[in-house]
Amino acid sequence: MSTTIKSLEDILLKNLPDTEWGDVDLSDDDCIYRKFYFDYLSNEQAFEALSLFPNSKMLFNKYLAIKSGIINKEKISDGELVDIVKKYLSDVSVFLEHDNDYLTIDFIENISSIKVSPEKINFKSGENKLHSNIYGSISEYLIDELPDDDAVLLLYDWSLEKTRWATVSAYFLNSFIGLENSKSLDAAFSLWKSENSNSYWAENSQFSANGVVYCKASQ
Secondary structure (H helix, E strand, O other), X not given: OOHHHHHHHHHHHOOOOHHHHHHOOOOOOOOHHXXXXXXXXXXXXXXXXXXXXXXXXXXXXXXXXXXXXXXXXXXXXXXXXXXXXXXXXXXXXXXXXXXXXXXXXXXXXXXXXXXXXXXXXXOOOOOOHHHHHHHHHHHXXXXXXXXXXXXXXXXXXXXXXXXXXXXHHHHHOHHHOOOOOOHHHHHHHHHHHOOOOOOEEEHHHOOOOOOEEEEOOOO
């Protein structure tokens, strides 16, 4: 067991009854307390836990932002969504290149415009190719590039369980994958907290030359 995992356990045990201590083994991938770790901690204790990691101030600020975003969703206008989607698409090539998805890269590099759609389209799973390809590449990049460290992976487990979005986990942990200044991951968080993570799509869901991207804010 790593020193960091042992320290994280010590912080957690302060908030659990003695009868539950035997169930705590944060080095075990199947330990339920990994996914719900911060649910048991005050903000002060969460700061103590995150101070065990590099870039602790950044981590804590993002932790607070995610915690707030879980409860308080932010309403944005269609125009604001267009600006966020532009920022999101402007910086995703690093993820798509990692996934060898040059078809999506070529489409993004040749987008003619990003427009507000007259209506929101509810795609079936996998139909929104633009979203699916980008989301999948970010998810794979995160899994491949995160250090093989139980403590860091606990942060991944918690953020993914609480938000259900790998893009938010990537935003939270971007300092561990060398992408502290990623515009795409900042935009991914903005999309999530406004409930618009998949509210953009290629026209007719086809990657045509000089294509159009549509988006529509959730109401």
